[in-house]
Amino acid sequence: LDGATVDDVAVVVDVEHTWDGDLTLSLIDPGGVRVLLVDRRGGRNDHFRQTRFDAAAPSSILNADPPFQGAFRPEGDLGMLRNAPAEGTWPLEVRDRAFQDGGALRGWSLDIATSAPAPPAFEIDVRFRGGLTAAQQATLALAAARWSQIIVSDLPDVQVGGETVDDGVIEAEG
Numbered sequence: 001l002d003g004a005t006v007d008d009v010a011v012v013v014d015v016e017h018t019w020d021g022d023l024t025l026s027l028i029d030p031g032g033v034r035v036l037l038v039d040r041r042g043g044r045n046d047h048f049r050q051t052r053f054d055a056a057a058p059s060s061i062l063n064a065d066p067p068f069q070g071a072f073r074p075e076g077d078l079g080m081l082r083n084a085p086a087e088g089t090w091p092l093e094v095r096d097r098a099f100q101d102g103g104a105l106r107g108w109s110l111d112i113a114t115s116a117p118a119p120p121a122f123e124i125d126v127r128f129r130g131g132l133t134a135a136q137q138a139t140l141a142l143a144a145a146r147w148s149q150i151i152v153s154d155l156p157d158v159q160v161g162g163e164t165v166d167d168g169v170i171e172a173e174g
Helices: 136-151
Strands: 005-017 023-028 034-039 048-055 068-072 090-095 103-115 125-129 156-158 163-165 170-174
Touching: 005 023, 005 090, 034 048, 090 103, 125 136, 136 170
Parallel strands: 048 068, 125 170
Antiparallel strands: 005 048, 005 103, 023 034, 023 090, 156 163
8 A cells, every 4th residue: 555545435344143232333543543333223133234334325324224234324434534544454343232142243344445645745866876785775765755755845857967857866876
């Protein structure tokens, strides 16, 4: 995903439980932001069969009648995850609030639409001319990338020795 951010996210769950009204389901993003999908809805053997939680769904899970099949807006706001880093672990938390009966998470999936990170306005082109180890090259490239994030203004292109230079060029040699 290499720096991509979340545009939209949807969750599909397949949960079988003897009393769905005991369950709370939440999605947690890699940064720890928790979004409540559903909290104690349903009754005996109503199940969540291929239930899609999507902010763009036509109806809310709050107004839904079991069995819960199809697409529903969750109780929480999936929009809170917009612009979060997409890369990382996305846990689905399923909590049984009563413990008298049981069930199973038969499967779940996560659909994430992403945007590529915006290119930096200021870019430094690092050219290696030899004599540097891979570690030294990686350190210089990392430093150039960091300075490209810190410097937020673009510079006009200039001609240097018949070549167009956009912002900056570093020629590194050891």
